[in-house]
Amino acid sequence: MPRIVVDVMPKPEILDPQGKAIVGALPRLGFTAFSSVRQGKRFELTVDGEVTEEILAQARDAAETLLSNPVIEDVVNVEVVEA
Amino acid sequence: MTELPLIGEAVAVAAHPRLAGAKIGVVTFPGTLDDRDAARAVRLAGATPVELWHAGTTLGDVDAVVIPGGFSYGDYLRAGAIARFAPLMSKIIDAANSRALLPVLGICNGFQILTESHLLPGSMIKNDHLKFMCRDQVLRVENNTTAWTGDYAAGQEITVPLKNQDGQYIADEKTLDALEAEGRVVFRYVGFNPNGSRRDIAGISNAAGNVVGLMPHPEHAVEAGFGPEIGSGTEGLGFFTSVLNKIVGDNK
Numbered sequence: 001m002p003r004i005v006v007d008v009m010p011k012p013e014i015l016d017p018q019g020k021a022i023v024g025a026l027p028r029l030g031f032t033a034f035s036s037v038r039q040g041k042r043f044e045l046t047v048d049g050e051v052t053e054e055i056l057a058q059a060r061d062a063a064e065t066l067l068s069n070p071v072i073e074d075v076v077n078v079e080v081v082e083a
Numbered sequence: 084m085t086e087l088p089l090i091g092e093a094v095a096v097a098a099h100p101r102l103a104g105a106k107i108g109v110v111t112f113p114g115t116l117d118d119r120d121a122a123r124a125v126r127l128a129g130a131t132p133v134e135l136w137h138a139g140t141t142l143g144d145v146d147a148v149v150i151p152g153g154f155s156y157g158d159y160l161r162a163g164a165i166a167r168f169a170p171l172m173s174k175i176i177d178a179a180n181s182r183a184l185l186p187v188l189g190i191c192n193g194f195q196i197l198t199e200s201h202l203l204p205g206s207m208i209k210n211d212h213l214k215f216m217c218r219d220q221v222l223r224v225e226n227n228t229t230a231w232t233g234d235y236a237a238g239q240e241i242t243v244p245l246k247n248q249d250g251q252y253i254a255d256e257k258t259l260d261a262l263e264a265e266g267r268v269v270f271r272y273v274g275f276n277p278n279g280s281r282r283d284i285a286g287i288s289n290a291a292g293n294v295v296g297l298m299p300h301p302e303h304a305v306e307a308g309f310g311p312e313i314g315s316g317t318e319g320l321g322f323f324t325s326v327l328n329k330i331v332g333d334n335k
Contacts, residue, residue: 010208014253017209066168069161069199071206072253 116153128323150193163195194296205254211279
């Protein structure tokens with residue numbers, strides 16, 4: 001069954017405390033090539049049947065109203081992934 | 084809930100005989116923790132608490148609403164994000180924005196629910212130090228003209244408990260400047276900023292002053308012997324007496 005993937009990231013101007021903690025832990029494991037980490041969220045919405053334009057529009061609407069908070073986050077990607 | 088207080092003296096200062104008839108709703112979501120304490124604070128202040136369930140579709144005849152702290156829906160997705168769409172929240176949003184200007188207080192997770200509801204601007208993110216923090220916190224009352232702060236003096240410092248992990252208040256600079264200019268920064272952290280909040284902001288109000296949200300917990304500082312050891316330990320009671328005096332004043 002097809003899925004709609006929604007990716008949400010903290011806004012660039014907002015310090016991401018979780019990403020900051022992760023970037024601090026990486027060098028301790030020998031991963032020294034990464035100067036910054038930002039942590040986001042990926043949602044997978046499963047659709048029973050075909051993904052129509054209307055269903056995709058619903059997913060975009062849900063992404064803006066519930067899955068993200070526009071004060072602190074951006075919806076950076078909404079795409080259909082066939083199973 | 085009947086035997087008051089457990090120890091020490093009850094210190095309710097609101098003595099108006101009409102206050103006991105005032106009804107203050109306390110909302111419970113799945114995962115709410117502090118609804119019993121909030122109801123007890125309402126009773127200690129001299130009013131009658133009314134239990135409101137998140138799935139309810141009516142506020143009844145309550146004169147004000149408290150959205151207490153906790154971890155509604157386990158803080159899944161974002162703190163307050165799912166609670167914001169509970170059936171009762173649409174009633175609270177309508178009543179807060181109506182001409183009647185229903186007084187609404189959001190404490191901790193309740194504050195997060197109010198920002199997710201867009202009743203208050205900005206948002207809370209994880210504390211800058213990433214840890215859960217629990218301490219007695221000094222706050223300065225920056226605005227004593229809201230529905231929930233009238234019994235405090237402007238600039239008064241009070242100590243109430245603070246306990247959260249997602250307590251860092253953020254908003255864009257334009258919003259912060261507007262909040263400051265309009266006197267809508269109601270509380271500021273004094274001496275120590277426990278979570279990295281912008282401009283030491285602990286609590287804010289909407290433009291009309293009927294909706295107030297803050298991260299610290301006034302409902303845990305209402306009873307002698309149980310509150311912070313700094314100060315009287317009951318310096319949170321003023322929130323609840325303030326709204327009662329406001330309700331009685333409006334009904335004169």
